[in-house]
Amino acid sequence: MKRAMAIVLLFASLELTAGQMRKPVPDLLLPIRHDTKWGYIDEYAYLRIETQFEKAGDFSEGLAAVLSDSGWYYIDIQGHRRTWPVKWEEAGAFREERALIKTGGKFGFIDQSGKIVIEPKYELARNFYEGLAAVKLGGLWGFIRSDGTSAIEPVFDQTGDFHDSLCSASLHGRWGYIDGSGGWIIQPGFDASGDFAEELAPVRIGRRFGYINTGGSLVIDLQFTDARPFFEGLAAVRNGSAYFFIDKNNNTVIPGPFEDTHKGFRDGFAAVRIKGKWGVIDRKGLMTIEPHYHDAELIGSGFVRISNGILQGYTKCGGWRVMHLPQHPRFGNYTDFYR
DSSP states (O other): OHHHHHHHHHHHHHHHHHGGGOOSOOSOOEEEEETTEEEEEOTTSOEEEEEEESEEOOOBTTEEEEEETTEEEEEETTSOBOSOOBOOSEEEEEETTEEEEEETTEEEEEOTTSOEEEEEEESEEEEEETTEEEEEETTEEEEEETTSOEEEEEEESEEOOOBTTBEEEEETTEEEEEOTTSOEEEEEEESEEOOOBTTEEEEEETTEEEEEETTSOEEEEEEESEEOOOBTTBEEEEETTEEEEEOTTOOEEEEEEESEEOSOOBTTEEEEEETTEEEEEETTSOEEEEEEESEEEEEETTEEEEEOSSEEEEEETTTEEEEEEEOOOOSTTOGGGGO
16 A cells, blocks of 8 residues: 555656656646645646635636635636735636635625626526526525626525526425526426426426426326436436436437546546446447546546545546546535535
């Protein structure tokens, strides 16, 4: 074990040194930690931004949130500071030119200059989708526009996010779908419902899931014990304890069986769990990364963030490993920071 750790640390050290030699601006940067400080490597594991930060988030819309002794600020892919440091409690990734920040226990939003454009007054908030962000005020959920004005008053017990111009919402324990004005387009008649993706959404009545279209018609019958949204034309569904993938005509495309899956297909790949370990399959169901890991998260461009429960690193779909590094810390429990 000590010898293996020494190899990992030596490899990281060699890559950090070699990173000084490459100068072209990369298309992709990945956060890494060396000793106690965070920086960024490119897809070839060359160090691009020196390890100098207390925390480092993923890049989104060309910017990444980083934490220094002076506070949170945002850098561009060349490592240049784009906003002034501020003593926020949390700072999230940009989506639709807005980023979540938390200060004084409340959530608000900044623009890409670092200016607070929506005052931190919300108990909880999620990122913008289709121009609207879900916010919680007074224990109920509503939606705001990117300028901070109210689009839908907070009247819902729970909501999803807007996709295909519709959003799942719950009132008095029943789920339906609203439009951008807050009106019911699909009446709340479901026990559970998920976000639309590719014009289909999973819904549950009783103990069975199926899929509806944007008109509210059931297009795949209630028959599954779990159902996930469609991505790239495929969705993970479960019967009993086993997941498999179907197409929009309810044909089984990848029979599995899998114990679990993450969000779905991305760039032609999906993370799946087999016998307690995570790996990655392609659209044919072939393993491109064998199931050896405690977790596997697709992060785009064919890259996967992997963990063995102690160390975390990156690998490329197809099995090319980039680097093993210490565990990537999460910025609290708010998944929007890493969505």
